[in-house]
Amino acid sequence: MTVAGLASAVVEEEDRSSGVLVDSGDIPGGGRLYLVQHGDDYEILLGDEQLMGSWASRSEEALATLVCDRLDGHAPRILIGGLGMGFTLAAARSALPSDATIVVAELVPAIVGWARGPLAHIVGDSLEDPRVSIAMRDVHDVIVDERAGFDAILLDVDNGPDGLVTAANERLYCNWGLRAARAALRPGGTLAVWSAYADDTFSDRLRTAGFSVEEINVDSDGTGKEPPHVIWLATAQAPSDLDN
Template sequence: MKPRELIATAQIPYGDELRLFRRDSDFMITLGGNELMSSRLSGSEEALATMTCERLQTDRPHLLIGGYGMGFTLRAAQATLGPQARFTVVELVPEIIEWARGPMAALTAGCLDDPRVELLERDVARIIRVASRSYDAILLDVDNGPDALTRADNDELYSTHGLVAARQALKPSGVLAIWSAAPDERFTRRLKHAGFQVEEVMVRAGRNGKGARHVIWFARAA
């Protein structure tokens, strides 16, 4: 097998270093010994978008997407929703967007230039904290799950306080959708304690229904 090539690095604010690798036409982003995402495995990130869209109760939705990653969630939501939809994409690490517009431009396929998209290079927790009944859905894929692997400050998003802020940032029928690499019963209980009705869905990493099992929590205000 052809060895992967390191083509770029990025420092997470108050966190560790991300590395972007390429092998032929495939890309991988790693943190330490963990592969956070790969262009070969997009199924669960796309499911985060499509399954959230199935749960929307409006044809003019405003989605807040926390974490651009490789753009799988954004592109799936764009393909699912019509011209009246709005997407606010929040990415903390500027280099992630530089990679999207640079070495991964073919993969990005111009999704960031969609007029429905507003791109903010900020901490999504801060965006949520100041919002009030602003979003029809909040989609979070900023870590490997609620254990805040990439950055300790992400704990705020998954705390009871952060979940209550997310509930208040949603419109009355809004959906909070959170991606995770693994189940977490304590987090399910925390969602309920924060005032949500919770649906936990298992999805596969690959588009073909194979690969690792990932989890998406869908939560609505109780």
């Protein structure tokens, strides 16, 4: 590391003085993520904005279990947008049958590196599961390349339905992005979106894009003291249903 780089790292660590800076990684297209350790716990930050913490995984796990409970038929194929700390992936692995296919789209190489390094004790052996493949791509690009290819798409790439991590993520939540997700789903498939907050306008956009919508509040930490996280379960309607 150069002297300038070392000085930068020291400043970054001092700015996150409540924890220890473990590593950082560039976001393709701009921005930087930070992995910070607090005793036995870890968090991933975008600047000073927390994206996730290892001590709170209930709603990330619910994102998978709520979807998987609705799947029927053999050999389901699902897309998870965002590896994070692996909580959604682990819950999907537990809930899905042996003939399932799980594609995880992850934009940031450092996230995958952390899963195999300092977060390996949290992620476990999820990345070694033969049902799991990692696509080092923007989840939006994976979606638009598919036509009726997934039984479910699970999105947890921002703190809600807006482009926080990268402005390009707005494409996922706008009207045409939601229509692209619907086209990537098999008939009756589910688009599930995780959020740290409610957004009535997003529910309306989902309906406009051709989904029937259920909005579920999840106790984020199990105490009921914190505002609930929100999961939208949006079922792709058949064309005939849209005409009624």
